[in-house]
Amino acid sequence: MMNPESVSAGHYSDPGLLILSSLAAGPKHGYAMMEDIVAFSGARLEPGTLYGALTRLERRGWIEALPAEERRRPYRITAAGLNALQEQLQTMRAIVTVGLDRLAKI
């Protein structure tokens, strides 16, 4: 069962889920995250949306900021963030399985 906080990040286009998925591959700064997300999902996050989601994820403790490199600040996913990501992806996998099964019966 997912906790109530993680429900809000359950949709595939949700910036929070995309950011967590991107950071699961290693720490990145804002622009690198945007490029990575485009590469693996096709969704292009704009800076306002990206930083809105980063703020919320950081406050929840799912990601954390690393020391700034010049003006850019990389972020990395925390253990709590990895758990949240895993929960959400498992839920999505269950939904995908059920959806595909039902589609196959049509």
Place this chain on the structure above:
Amino acid sequence: MRWLILFYPPAWRGRYQEEMLALLEQHNITWRTWFDLLRGALDARLDPHFRTQCGYQDAGVQLRRAHSAFFWAFPALILGYMFFLDGLDDAFYTWNQTHAAIRQFKTGSEFLLALGVAVFLLMGIWLAILFVRELLGSKVRKVRGGGRMRSLRYAVLLAPGVCGLYSVRAILSPLLPLIIVAIPFPLAVGILHCEVSHRVLRFALFPLCLTFAAMATQLLYTAVWGGAIWNTSAPVVHRMALSEGRCIWPGELWRLQLIGGCVWMAAMTGYTFLRLKQGFLAFRPAASLTGGSHAR
């Protein structure tokens, strides 16, 4: 694009502005980016976390903001007064002198202004001495964002003293208002562009308080005599201005002149008050511990 970031709340900017600007420099800006930034700013404004007074910022940011308010609000008030009310004020000078309450109000306001300016000067000179001592003691401080510009630092910090000398020389000069306008500039530049300790920043709030009191009193004084003369007919006002050798706006426009001056002064005084309040709130124990740390 930098100006769009100004729509975000100060607490948000204190934490994310630099990295956001670095990202925008690499990003391909489209109309979607503009819309997205405005939406993000609104989102952050509605976020209770960023609506708190201090958020991620340290006390130094709030204190510097209070100083930066004076950097332009005080000169703007003086210049606005000169633009709107100078002639009108002089036209009613004789009339004002015959009313004891208004005369006393005017005297009190001028005394506060003189006191504020004097403390500004003394503060500037004291800061200059402090910095020179620190420089001689090899505690070299950098000009914020300007590298090791020693000569500029010296010039900026010694300027209040030079200004003070000129203001003494210009006491009876028609340039006095401009000199008064110029006085806070060196101090404000010194505070904003040099690395100074919180102790100095806090101490420097006191001349600002005095000057704010002068601004508020001047506003009240203008409102009082403005209310007293409001029912005076235009021909009488113009005759009084003529007898004092002053030029005021034609016809009934002198009322617009009066209202414009009051609104302008109220806006500058109100803005300064808000910034000063934030500067003083920065002393709160909860605010002084936040120094750029990340929220959890």
